[in-house]
Amino acid sequence: MIAEHQNGEVDYDRMVPALADAGREQMPMIRADLERAGALRSISFRGVSSDGWDVYDVAFENAAMEWRFALAADGRFSGLFFRRLP
Helix, strand or coil: CHHHHHHCCCCHHHECHHHHHHHHHHHHHHHHHHHHHCCEEEEEEEEECCCCCEEEEEEECCCEEEEEEEECCCCCEEEEEEEECC
């Protein structure tokens, strides 16, 4: 999913419709943030949050981020969130 966003070639069919719509709308901002972050260096699974999201620490060349994913019952992504870490 991270690579798809970096390449600007996101498979929106892997998302529930509401997330796909939000993703299309926010793609320019997401892509710009990932371009500033630079090359992907590593991904480390941190665990599952209390509300059921999978949480990952993601290191890029110029930034550290936290990425969170939630899945719907049918296996599609129902939530995607990321933020830069200090």
